[in-house]
Amino acid sequence: MAGNSDVSTEKCGPTESLGVMKLNDHKAGMQGLDTAKINQIIEEASKGSQFYQHKQKNQERINAKIANLKASCAKLTEEQKKLGRFKMDNLAGKLELMRDLSRTIVHVDMDAFYAAVEIRDCPELKTKPMAVGSSAMLTTSNYHARRFGVRAAMPGFIAKKLCPELVIVPTNFPKYTEVSRQVQKVFADYDPEFSAASLDEAYLDITDFLVARKDAGAEMTAAEAVEEMRAKILESTQLTASAGIAPNGMLAKVCSDKNKPNGQFVLENTREAVMEFIKDLPIRKISGIGNVTEQLLGALGVSTCRDLWDKRELLYLLFSESSYDYFLRVALGIGSFGGDGSERERKSVSCETTFRSTSDHEELCDIIRQLSADLARDLERLGLTGRSVTLKYKTDKFDVKTRITQLMSQTRDGAVIAKAAQSLLPVGLHLRLLGVRMSQLTSPAETGNNSAGRKQRTLDELLLAVECPARKKRKLDAQVSNSLTEADLTRGAPLLFTCPVCHSWRTSDGEVALNSHVDECLNQQVLYPEQQSTTSAGCSSSQSKLDRYVIRRAK
Ligand code: DCP
Ligand code: MG
Secondary structure, three states: OOOOOOOOOOOOOOOOOOHHHOOOOOOOOOOOOOHHHHHHHHHHHHOOOHHHHHHHHHHHHHHHHHHHHHHHHHHOOHHHHHHHHHHHHHHHHHHHHHOOOOOOEEEEEEOOHHHHHHHHHOHHHOOOOEEEEOOOOEEEEOHHHHOOOOOOOOOHHHHHHHOOOOEEEOOOHHHHHHHHHHHHHHHHHHOOOOEEEEOOEEEEEOHHHHHHHHHOOOOOOHHHHHHHHHHHHHHHHOOOEEEEEEOOHHHHHHHHHHOOOOOEEEOOOOHHHHHHHHHOOEHHHOOOOOHHHHHHHHOOOOOEHHHHHHOHHHHHHHOOHHHHHHHHHHHHOOOOOOOOOOOOOOOEEEEEEEEEEEOOHHHHHHHHHHHHHHHHHHHHHHOOOEEEEEEEEEEOOOOEEEEEEEEEEEEOOHHHHHHHHHOOOOOOOOEEEEEEEEEOOOOHHHHOOOOOOOOOOOHHHHHHHHHOOOHHHHHHHHHHHHOOOHHHHHHOOOOOEEOOOOOOOEEOOOHHHHHHHHHHHHHHHHHOOOOOOOOOOOEEEOOOHHHOOOEEOOO
């Protein structure tokens, strides 16, 4: 790839309108829309709303971050850039040695999931633009509505401006959970260790399945296996799914979006095919690169994966090690997971849900009970137990906070988890989202072959860790945390509380210190857009970007 280290300001994030409010048209069914017109309607319709104010606050922070980034960039010398490029070329050489093209990874994702379930059960909706959610927030829209710019994480009242004839159906979360279980049953036939990334998507490693078929004299290609899997899903649910087949989870996820809806795409397991596929790919297509990262990189003139490679010295010089390492993996199509031996250790398992804002303590306790039961099931399935319970909540003003508590011993008992999480519930606040997370997990040795996208930490999260104000303190704590192992923790050595957000800050000063750190850490989250927020008359699922790297199934 040709080198070019000029910093372009043309594609910088913030413009006259809020970058965080802009329509993300990198979603299936949203290509070729008049985005300028749609963004104008969105901006006009939302001005003055709490949603807009929240986004505005985010954008101000992003703008400050971009200004810093550009100022640092302007100060870089040619000498530094040369060194940066040299370092990145070295790293690329090492990553190439780790490239694994031996696995067949599949990412399966249901089409317009909640909307498709509702249409299946009410066929007259089929020809109408429709969305699921409420006037406060939509969880998804059908492909018809997407042509108007209506999509998930958009308030329904804005969507109605874009498409006045839009039908909004309330969320029926138990129904989607049930369908999800049916779909997951099919997944298990192809990879019993499949990794559910949310209710409607999963990563499967079908390498062993294909070998077994061949050994049994019934050889089939990956594409045939996936066609069959999708047909089985259709048969059991009357719903369509799309899939991507590739050498790693990162690429498989991009591929599953290629022929959506009701399609699949195979990326050949060769370096040439991967490099050809990746070169013009917009970075936003990569799971983990969200609006904020897009804006930050845009300020450096990076919008495609090829740009990531071309500007690699800037990434090295301006971002943290974990970020530039991730960027380089993306540029090379290697990904940060999927048989390349570099998977990050699973840190936590969590469930969360969004609902109509309420301050009713009983109602909130009940939601926590349901989430804890789901979490317990996931822990059981993964063969894990945990020791730290975190309650995450979002207020009706969109502020996200967490509280953490430590259990006396490792557990995966839903009732114990619920009790601990309920003890962290604030009184009197109107909440619209609750999440329960278990961390300090026992060594997952028994979970065996970890395939595909199980533990990808999102780039937004990596950047969040970089931004973590407690980073300096972390270094001071490193000595004490390094001297204690997980085994020490369970044997009753002085308790070390680990930040469930940045994972690298620990304290032995107790929960109050930890809670204050976590709040501080999460405040950085304000930098990150609320793409997954949902609300509805009933319960609905929401997967926060922060959680993307953990195995989770929302409830
Ligand atoms: N969801 C949600 N809130 C969001 C995004 C999604 O509650 N902000 C829910 C509703 C979706 C489901 O998760 O139906 C799956 O999310 P996807 O991103 O896979 O979107 P869809 O399945 O709806 O559409 P696509 O066909 O693009 O996969
Ligand atoms: Mg989907």
